[in-house]
Amino acid sequence: MTAKPDHVTFDISGMTCASCSARVEKVLSRQPGVAQAHVNLALERADIEGDGLDPSELAEAIGRAGFGAVLRRDDFAAHRDADEAQAATRRADERQTLLRLVISALLTLPIVIGMLPMMTGLGEAWISPVWQALLATGVMAVSGSRFWREAFGALRGGSANMAVLVSLGTGVAYFWSLWVMIRGWGDPHAGHGQSMASHLHFEAAAVVLTLIMLGKYLEARAKSGAAGALRALGRLQPDTAELKTLSGSVRTVPVERLAVGDVIIIRPGMRVAADGVILTGSSSLDEAMVTGESMPVSRGPGDPVITGTTNTDGVLEVEVTAAGADTRLARMTRLVEEAQTGHAPVQKLVDRISAVFVPLILVIAVVTFAGWMLTGADFETAMVAAVAVLVIACPCALGLATPTALVAGTGAAAKAGILIRDIETLERATDIRLVAFDKTGTLTMGTPEVAGLYPVAGTSPNELLRLAGSVETGSEHPLGRAILAHADEAGIPITPASGIRAVPGRGLEGMNGALKIRVGSERFLMEAGIDTSAADATGVRDETGTLAWVAEADRLIGVIRLADKLRPQTRQALADLAARGLTTVMLTGDNEATARSIAAEAGVSDVRAGLLPGEKLDVIRELAKSTGGHVAFVGDGLNDAPALAAANLGIAMAGGADAAREAAAITLMRPDLRLVSAALDVAAKTRRTIRQNLGWAFIYNLIGIPLAAFGILPPVFAGAAMAFSSVSVVTNSALMARWKPRFSKG
Numbered sequence: 001m002t003a004k005p006d007h008v009t010f011d012i013s014g015m016t017c018a019s020c021s022a023r024v025e026k027v028l029s030r031q032p033g034v035a036q037a038h039v040n041l042a043l044e045r046a047d048i049e050g051d052g053l054d055p056s057e058l059a060e061a062i063g064r065a066g067f068g069a070v071l072r073r074d075d076f077a078a079h080r081d082a083d084e085a086q087a088a089t090r091r092a093d094e095r096q097t098l099l100r101l102v103i104s105a106l107l108t109l110p111i112v113i114g115m116l117p118m119m120t121g122l123g124e125a126w127i128s129p130v131w132q133a134l135l136a137t138g139v140m141a142v143s144g145s146r147f148w149r150e151a152f153g154a155l156r157g158g159s160a161n162m163a164v165l166v167s168l169g170t171g172v173a174y175f176w177s178l179w180v181m182i183r184g185w186g187d188p189h190a191g192h193g194q195s196m197a198s199h200l201h202f203e204a205a206a207v208v209l210t211l212i213m214l215g216k217y218l219e220a221r222a223k224s225g226a227a228g229a230l231r232a233l234g235r236l237q238p239d240t241a242e243l244k245t246l247s248g249s250v251r252t253v254p255v256e257r258l259a260v261g262d263v264i265i266i267r268p269g270m271r272v273a274a275d276g277v278i279l280t281g282s283s284s285l286d287e288a289m290v291t292g293e294s295m296p297v298s299r300g301p302g303d304p305v306i307t308g309t310t311n312t313d314g315v316l317e318v319e320v321t322a323a324g325a326d327t328r329l330a331r332m333t334r335l336v337e338e339a340q341t342g343h344a345p346v347q348k349l350v351d352r353i354s355a356v357f358v359p360l361i362l363v364i365a366v367v368t369f370a371g372w373m374l375t376g377a378d379f380e381t382a383m384v385a386a387v388a389v390l391v392i393a394c395p396c397a398l399g400l401a402t403p404t405a406l407v408a409g410t411g412a413a414a415k416a417g418i419l420i421r422d423i424e425t426l427e428r429a430t431d432i433r434l435v436a437f438d439k440t441g442t443l444t445m446g447t448p449e450v451a452g453l454y455p456v457a458g459t460s461p462n463e464l465l466r467l468a469g470s471v472e473t474g475s476e477h478p479l480g481r482a483i484l485a486h487a488d489e490a491g492i493p494i495t496p497a498s499g500i501r502a503v504p505g506r507g508l509e510g511m512n513g514a515l516k517i518r519v520g521s522e523r524f525l526m527e528a529g530i531d532t533s534a535a536d537a538t539g540v541r542d543e544t545g546t547l548a549w550v551a552e553a554d555r556l557i558g559v560i561r562l563a564d565k566l567r568p569q570t571r572q573a574l575a576d577l578a579a580r581g582l583t584t585v586m587l588t589g590d591n592e593a594t595a596r597s598i599a600a601e602a603g604v605s606d607v608r609a610g611l612l613p614g615e616k617l618d619v620i621r622e623l624a625k626s627t628g629g630h631v632a633f634v635g636d637g638l639n640d641a642p643a644l645a646a647a648n649l650g651i652a653m654a655g656g657a658d659a660a661r662e663a664a665a666i667t668l669m670r671p672d673l674r675l676v677s678a679a680l681d682v683a684a685k686t687r688r689t690i691r692q693n694l695g696w697a698f699i700y701n702l703i704g705i706p707l708a709a710f711g712i713l714p715p716v717f718a719g720a721a722m723a724f725s726s727v728s729v730v731t732n733s734a735l736m737a738r739w740k741p742r743f744s745k746g
Contacts, residue, residue, distance in 0.1 A: 031057065043403065055071050101217050114132070166391065173208075204384075237273065240273070365390050389708045402693070406690065409682060416740060435584050435631075437604070447564070507548075518530075651679065
């Protein structure tokens with residue numbers, strides 16, 4: 001028996017407005033086992049979480065509500081195929097919408113031209129009622145039928161949506177005009193010609209449908225552009241790879257067949273099919289689409305390669321370290337998807353309004369009609385005002401305001417190498433007042449080199465290096481690798497110590513024969529009762545850099561000084577943050593002198609040195625309390641994970657530890673600290689776009705509905721305003737998709 005999933009995703013078809021997405025959410029939330037359901041109108045997607053979900057039952061429930069549902073399989077290749085299929089469907093719908101628009105416009109234009117003299121009060125209509133009826137009937141058949149079909153599906157599912165309002169508004173105008181015309185032919189006392197034409201509203205029905213179809217077409221184009229970043233990510237992974245077999249031959253296989261340990265060949269012009277490490281060959285790789293790095297990056301033996309990057313010149317032989325859903329590209333795509341399908345806090349209010357919006361408008365339309373009739377107006381005047389209310393109040397703009405901005409903003413950020421985990425991150429990122437940085441691997445390159453050997457107690461420099469290296473063979477820490485690399489360059493053979501044990505935040509210890517060797521901080525040795533005063537005579541305390549204290553048994557045998565370089569963009573990145581009015585703080589486990597030296601070079605005045613991982617966490621909590629919960633922390637190491645999780649906004653460097661990336665809300669896909677300021681900028685612009693969209697959508701309805709109800713806004717202009725409202729919201733979001741980080745020169 002197959003286990004039921006706890007999370008499923010559907011591509012939803014047939015949604016036209018906020019009422020549709022709210023209806024789907026409501027239906028899904030009522031199903032057994034569903035804990036929560038999120039429906040994204042812009043992406044046309046539903047994400048459902050719960051306990052023991054039955055996809056077939058959920059799909060049936062969506063179908064009964066009047067919408068189509070296609071289940072997404074939970075793997076990277078399937079998601080990519082689903083995105084491509086959805087994009088193809090959208091392109092087909094866009095072409096069909098354009099065709100309907102063109103035909104409707106060609107049929108509507110003669111009606112408008114023919115009625116122009118009468119509408120402007122300059123003369124009599126140039127077009128007869130019969131031709132008006134024939135042309136309007138064509139528009140109703142071409143464009144109106146689409147809304148009737150959608151309205152019928154919604155009503156059958158027990159809801160009312162935008163299509164219901166459009167169908168009612170245009171249908172009433174059209175059939176009223178048809179009835180007036182037929183009645184006029186059969187009634188010898190009824191008016192004819194110009195007298196009858198003044199009571200016909202065929203042009204209103206035709207123009208409204210044509211304008212709404214124009215809005216739908218422009219909206220579809222803008223939505224497609226806003227969601228393009230996610231599809232672009234999906235297309236980066238190639239379908240096949242050249243696999244090197246054990247016999248040495250090369251054969252082409254689907255990427256789904258690749259596994260960790262396989263060796264693949266990457267030829268010039270090919271995309272990398274899986275994450276891996278270069279075994280042989282050198283080349284430059286174009287990483288722009290994955291990390292946002294504009295210039296090709298040189299890579300050689302031992303260097304990592306990322307799925308989706310392009311090999312520009314040499315032939316590479318790569319050992320696969322991650323494939324399929326485990327690659328950085330797949331994780332990056334999942335993060336973007338999760339962010340784009342999230343719900344902003346303000347969206348909860350929008351959802352509540354959308355759920356009752358269409359029924360409320362129907363009530364307002366009825367009240368408008370009744371109000372005009374009670375004040376002594378004729379049936380036609382009351383009907384026209386009610387139709388205008390129905391037409392202008394379509395909730396498209398309201399439903400598209402948040403998701404289109406979110407899709408555009410997170411997509412633009414991903415293109416620049418900034419991964420935003422969820423929409424709550426956007427909210428938090430706009431309120432940051434202080435940014436704290438880890439030092440090693442974040443502000444600095446994280447690849448220190450041995451800058452000096454300071455032996456004591458008669459120990460030779462080579463012996464100091466040999467004993468320290470014997471313990472560091474059990475370490476993956478950059479300082480340990482630097483000591484081993486220096487020993488290798490000096491030609492000193494290293495014999496690994498036995499029983500190597502890491503003491504978190506302190507150092508390493510192991511046995512060299514019968515003697516215990518300790519390598520780590522001065523505090524580490526002092527806590528073991530070892531006197532470190534012998535180092536005073538070496539002058540090492542006056543030097544800057546990281547100091548690795550080495551002891552054999554219970555005596556100090558020397559100190560190794562290691563130096564790390566600032567990242568090239570560190571000073572500029574910190575200057576950019578200062579220009580935004582943000583305070584910066586450096587946190588490090590290094591000694592005070594080294595920390596102060598690096599901080600002075602970087603331009604940081606507030607330094608907290610000598611911190612253990614737990615103490616970093618305490619400092620972050622203290623800073624969060626002092627700033628009212630507006631602290632960001634930037635780190636890359638395993639020991640940074642607690643601080644990243646505790647900060648109001650955790651920002652991780654992509655080249656760092658997996659735990660750091662998992663704990664962070666934002667991941668920088670390349671080690672360029674200027675992206676910290678850029679991340680805050682794109683978050684602020686995205687939130688601002690969401691608020692602009694919602695403000696426009698709410699104000700538009702608050703102003704437009706009363707104008708329509710009081711007869712100031714006729715149906716034709718109401719239709720134009722409604723179409724413009726949706727298009728303006730989506731276009732504003734599409735402009736957000738063009739965002740790129742702007743780095744100051746300095």
